[in-house]
Amino acid sequence: MAPTGPETPRVLVTRKMMPDAEERISKVFRATLNPDDRPMDLDEVLEKAAAHDAILLTSFDKLGPEFIPALPPSIRIIATHSVGYDHLSIPQAKAKGIAVTNTPGVLTDATADIALLLILGAARGASWGDRMVRENRWGATTLISPMGCDVSGKRLGILGMGRIGQAVARRARGFGMAIHYHSRNPVAVEDAQGAIYHAHFEEMLPSCDFLSVNCASTPETRGMVNAQAIALLPDGAIIVNSARGDILDDDALIKALISGKLAAAGLDVFKGEPAIDPRYRTLENVFLLPHIGSATPGTRSAMAHKCIDNLEQFFRGERPADLLT
CATH class of the missing domain: 3.40.50.720 (NAD(P)-binding Rossmann-like Domain)
Known part of the structure; x- marks a missing residue:
């Protein structure tokens, strides 16, 4: 009762x-x-x-x-x-x-699992591959098309090394990735698991084949991944976001995806969700999920x-x- x-x-x-x-x-x-x-x-x-x-x-x-x-x-x-x-x-x-x-x-493990799904889905073309099969566009397979990007052995930068960031790092180790991270302060050595700390976000970016956003949305982090930050990433890098949508600058990200500066992106969160920027739906090189990190x-x-x-x-x-x- x-x-x-x-x-x-x-x-x-x-x-x-x-x-x-x-x-x-x-x-x-x-x-x-x-x-x-x-x-x-x-x-x-x-x-x-x-x-x-x-x-x-x-x-x-x-x-x-x-x-x-x-x-x-x-x-x-x-x-x-x-x-x-x-x-x-x-x-x-x-x-x-x-x-x-x-x-x-x-929700640490569930959200970290989604971050790895975003990395793999964006890199290996899960969205466009699924659409090719569903829409009966799977033609003759060749040796040069379609193709995605390697994950194993690549460099992963983590923005925000809290509980979820650390859990992402543990999972990425299974793919032999070299881990870099930026947080306000370095974490304990045992929690960093060999990851390299960068006191300044901009200094980490040239070492990121993948950038995983795992920080909280605060006045300091909103819009942090902007055009200037993306320009510092290696050409063909991939950005994934399982934290909050407003940490990314949508205009800068979309322009970089269209220009080829970025190979792909994986997004589980969006600014203004569920009313996301409609341009994302038109891009083949974006792997989209409906904020299911803890679902x-x-x-x-x-x-x-x-x-x-x-x-x-x-x-x-x-x-x-x-x-x-």
């Missing part, structure tokens, strides 16, 4: 979660679920928030910068079902005294339970394990 006492916190859940997580949150909180998984706009979320103490939302909720300032006083904590929190203003939340938590750690049942369940853990800790008067504010 769901809790009904007035002392039990009320939690608004904006999207449908895995069944085990919905069952749990309904047992420990007075939870308002979204069984139809219908996206809610800002006005609806704010209207519903007035009757709740907490919100469990996702990075897919497009609520905008006006969201947190407009929240009613009843909201004490926001738990985001994501590692990234660029869809929320942490300074605004701090100013209103609202706690914010995220879900680090539990496995086990990972999405673990993320939801991490949200619930943080909410329970907060309402017990404890510091949530994944507090951002």
